Structures are given as structure tokens and as C-alpha cells.
Amino acid sequence: xxxxxxxxxxxxxxxxxxxxxxxxxxxxxxxxxxxxxxxxxxxxxxxxxxxxxxxxxxxxxxxxxxxxxxxxxxxxxxxxxxxxxxxxxxxxxxxxxxxxxxxxxxxxxxxxxxxxxxxxxxxxxxxxxxxxxxxxxxxxxxxxxxxxxxxxxxxxxxxxxxxxxxxxxxxxxxxxxxxxxxxxxxxxxxxxxxxxxxxxxxxxxxxxxxxxxxxxxxxxxxxxxxxxxxxxxxxxxxxxxxxxxxxxxxxxxxxxxxxxxxxxxxxxxxxxxxxxxxxxxxxxxxxxxxxxxxxxxxxxxxxxxxxxxxxxxxxxxxxxxxxxxxxxxxxxxxxxxxxxxxxxxxxxxxxxxxxxxxxxxxxxxxxxxxxxxxxxxxxxxxxxxxxxxxxxxxxxxxxxxxxxxxxxxx
Numbered sequence: 001x002x003x004x005x006x007x008x009x010x011x012x013x014x015x016x017x018x019x020x021x022x023x024x025x026x027x028x029x030x031x032x033x034x035x036x037x038x039x040x041x042x043x044x045x046x047x048x049x050x051x052x053x054x055x056x057x058x059x060x061x062x063x064x065x066x067x068x069x070x071x072x073x074x075x076x077x078x079x080x081x082x083x084x085x086x087x088x089x090x091x092x093x094x095x096x097x098x099x100x101x102x103x104x105x106x107x108x109x110x111x112x113x114x115x116x117x118x119x120x121x122x123x124x125x126x127x128x129x130x131x132x133x134x135x136x137x138x139x140x141x142x143x144x145x146x147x148x149x150x151x152x153x154x155x156x157x158x159x160x161x162x163x164x165x166x167x168x169x170x171x172x173x174x175x176x177x178x179x180x181x182x183x184x185x186x187x188x189x190x191x192x193x194x195x196x197x198x199x200x201x202x203x204x205x206x207x208x209x210x211x212x213x214x215x216x217x218x219x220x221x222x223x224x225x226x227x228x229x230x231x232x233x234x235x236x237x238x239x240x241x242x243x244x245x246x247x248x249x250x251x252x253x254x255x256x257x258x259x260x261x262x263x264x265x266x267x268x269x270x271x272x273x274x275x276x277x278x279x280x281x282x283x284x285x286x287x288x289x290x291x292x293x294x295x296x297x298x299x300x301x302x303x304x305x306x307x308x309x310x311x312x313x314x315x316x317x318x319x320x321x322x323x324x325x326x327x328x329x330x331x332x333x334x335x336x337x338x339x340x341x342x343x344x345x346x347x348x349x350x351x352x353x354x355x356x357x358x359x360x361x362x363x364x365x366x367x368x369x370x371x372x373x374x375x376x377x378x379x380x381x382x383x384x385x386x387x388x389x390x391x392x393x394x395x396x397x398x399x400x401x402x403x404x405x406x407x408x409x410x
Contacts, residue, residue: 007031007406010146010159012137013175014041016388017374017395018165019120024399026127030406033157034129035148037136037175042117044167044174048347048388053113055091055098056084056106056385067386069253071379074355078393081400084385087392094119105385137166139183161369161402165395168349168375169194176349180376184353188366192354196346197380198387199252200244201265201337210313215240217306222247223273224335226254226265233273238306242337250382253350256340269333271307281327293320303330348387350380361401362394369405373398 009025011018014036026032034041048054057064064084068075082090088098088106096116097109108116125131135155138147145156164184167176178194185191206215217238223231224247236245248255251267258265272280280301288296297303303311314333319325343349353372357365362377364370373394381387 007160009161011163013165016391020392020395021163021399022129026129028403032129035132035135039133044171046113052111053108054105054385056087056389058100058104067381075390078397082393082396163371163398165374166376169343170346170349172344192351192378194349194351196340196343197350198249198347198383200341202242202339214238214306214309223270224267226251265337267335269335271330277327277331280330281323284323352376352378354378361405362398371398371402
């Protein structure tokens, strides 16, 4: 086996996955060049931290893994080697303290992404990682060299191993534009179509009165479910075209799949998750005298504002004359969703490079020496730290996989 220190490594993409792989490889003594199309690295990471950088989650391992849905078995080996606890320890090693919020989400002590990224980039540069910004990957030439568009014209780079960590298809303005899809398809890699995940959805159309009055209004302390699943509590926001927000994102994968299968999906909204149907019916049955139903709902159940507006919007008028039916509507208000919002508006994307196209080192079977990591892989997860954790873990796994492959072939 020969020394690997003279080998040249190219990483395309400067998000968490690419940067983590660069750290693994540079610590092993390899020469690493990292290329990113944007003027600076980590742009989506920084924007995700606006308002509070949720880096991971503190829940138990089994619950944590369940957040990856159909891809939990593919993500499990990555997290077995670098889980939420390991990620927190790694962050602490950068001099950034973390804490667990009341929801179980984990944040840097100052709630900001920028100090973490600055400390990380300082360590990478000190380890010899060369960062090349404004370098957009264009694929390969006939000799197998990487083609990179730069402000000074096209550049060609020969590398002994390549990691692609180009992100998914959302937030194109930050570099995740999915432009890599045809470049890999040309090389025989079958790509699962990119789709919006953690996204908003459109309804058939709000009435003008409801839309004008409540677009942008949050619904707090509610619960939603799809079919007979266990309801999830939280909040979401009414938009001009439909709904968005954390509670909607939590069900986005199954909602999107249901729409693809049947043309629409019905979410059942519980406006008062802490009240039983019997308690609601009893409150509605109390005499209201000359008060309007709107005032009665407000005084007896605290239903007003956007909750009252949504109840009126989605419930036939005759329901308000029947307390039993009205109580049932309050506990299971049907909200029909017809389309996900466009991919570029989504927080993340589903689809990408299937795990079946990769070996255990995350190397493309069709392209020996080319590895993939991060959101460009075909997996998805809700917000809450799960996305970032898997991106970090996959970047680390790909870096270790590259080391193994290089050592074996040398």
C-alpha cells in the first residue's frame, strides 16, 4: 500500500456534508480542494440558522430514526457512526456550546449558525483544505477531468477521488438548484425525481374574504392527522394559497404521496386538541340567548380569529345549527390539499441519488471513485434537526468511505 498523502481529492459542494467530508479527509493527511458555485460556502446552512439554528434533536434513537420514514434503514448506519450526541460533541469541540430546548430540539448556545461556521472554516483552513468559491461544476470532459466554470473561464481538475455534495433542488438562489441531475444521468446514474419536502400546500381556493383577512395568520395549539394516524400537535400558518409551517411540514412526505396517488389529500384538523368531543358538545349546548354563534364559540370555547374563520370556511352553514355535528367539525375539520408548493420554495427536497446506486462507502456503482453525500441523496426528514444531522453524518461516512477506497486500491 502506498502513501495516500500525495493524492488529490475534489469535493463539489460547500454545505455541511461537503465540509464534514473535507474535515475527515484532511485529518487523514490528504490534500483536499473544495469547490462551491456560490461566492461563499455554507449559505443554505446560514439561512437555515436565521431565527435560531436548530442543529439536531435530543429524542431517543429509535424515535429519531423513525423520522426518516422509508429511508430509515439506509440512514441508520450513518447515524450509528455519528448520531445526535456525537454531533453535539463535535460542535463542542469547535468551542460552541449547545442546549436542549423545551421541544427537545438542540441549539447552539447563542442560537446562531455564523459563529459555528466561522470556527469550522478556520479549522479546515488550518488543516490545509483549499476552498474555491465561484466554481460551478459542469461535469466531466472526455479525459475524466472535472469541468468547473469560474469567473476566469473554464477550469479542468484531475482528482483521484471526488465527492459530490451538491444539495437537493430547493433554494436555488443559495446554490441547491438540482443542476447536477442531468450530469449524472448522462453517466448512467438513475436519479429519483426531485420533489418538494417540508413544503407548503395549496387548497382548491380560499374564499376572497377568508384569504384577505387571514393570509399570514398562525393557527396555534392545534393538531392535524392524515387518515387514522396519531394526531400531531403544534402550529401552522394560513397562506394566500393554502397552508405551511412546522405542523404541515411534519406530514409533507405522506401528504405529497397521497396527492400523487389520488389527486388530493385530506388532513383532519383538531382546533381544540385538549378538549374532548363531549366537553365541546356540552359547552355548545349551554344557552346563548341573543348572542351570535361567533360570540358563543368565543365565550364558551375560546374559538375566535383565524380558528373561527377556518371553521366557517370549511364547514357547511347547516352544521352550525347542530351542536353534535359542530363539535365533530371542531375536532376533525377536513382540510383538502391539492398541490405542494413549487420545489424551489421548499425547505428541502425528496428524491435524488438512490442508495441502491451506491455501495457501502457511498460510492456510485456506475462511477468508481465518485461518492455522494448530503441532501442530493434520496431521503427526506421533517424539520427539527433531522435534516442537518443526516447531512453531517453522510458527509462523514462518505469521507471515511473515500479513505477506505483509496487505501484499498493503492
